[in-house]
Amino acid sequence: MANIKFIKEDKEIVVADGANLRYKALENDVDIYTFMGKMTNCGGYGQCGTCVVEIAEGLQNLSPRAAVEERKLKKRPPNCRLACQTMVNGPVSVITKPEKKSAKQRNNQAKSTN
Numbered sequence: 822m823a824n825i826k827f828i829k830e831d832k833e834i835v836v837a838d839g840a841n842l843r844y845k846a847l848e849n850d851v852d853i854y855t856f857m858g859k860m861t862n863c864g865g866y867g868q869c870g871t872c873v874v875e876i877a878e879g880l881q882n883l884s885p886r887a888a889v890e891e892r893k894l895k896k897r898p899p900n901c902r903l904a905c906q907t908m909v910n911g912p913v914s915v916i917t918k919p920e921k922k923s924a925k926q927r928n929n930q931a932k933s934t935n
């Protein structure tokens with residue numbers, strides 16, 4: 822069993838090991854899509870890149886990044902995943918609809934916290 826905590830929604834759910842992150846989010850009324858994503862998502866086939874989420878904790882408890890994620894998430898930080906391609910095997914904390922930050926913004930943020 823694994824816990825998925827959706828930080829923005831303040832919601833925690835328990836799922837079986839190997840559960841699909843997108844499917845479990847939608848099943849539990851957690852909105853992972855932006856407005857455009859709602860209109861244009863591929864239905865979980867790894868084609869659109871609109872189901873991106875940020876993993877705040879527990880990255881090691883997820884299935885490894887699929888090849889399609891490496892392509893779709895090139896400009897995102899390494900803790901971003903496509904929910905539809907991600908299987909959960911342990912506790913994780915998830916930020917839905919993460920902001921797109923440039924590398925420069927991330928560097929500035931890192932410097933200000935150090």
Ligand code: FES
Nearest residue numbers: 865867870872905
């Ligand atoms: S729903 Fe399209 S890539 Fe995940």
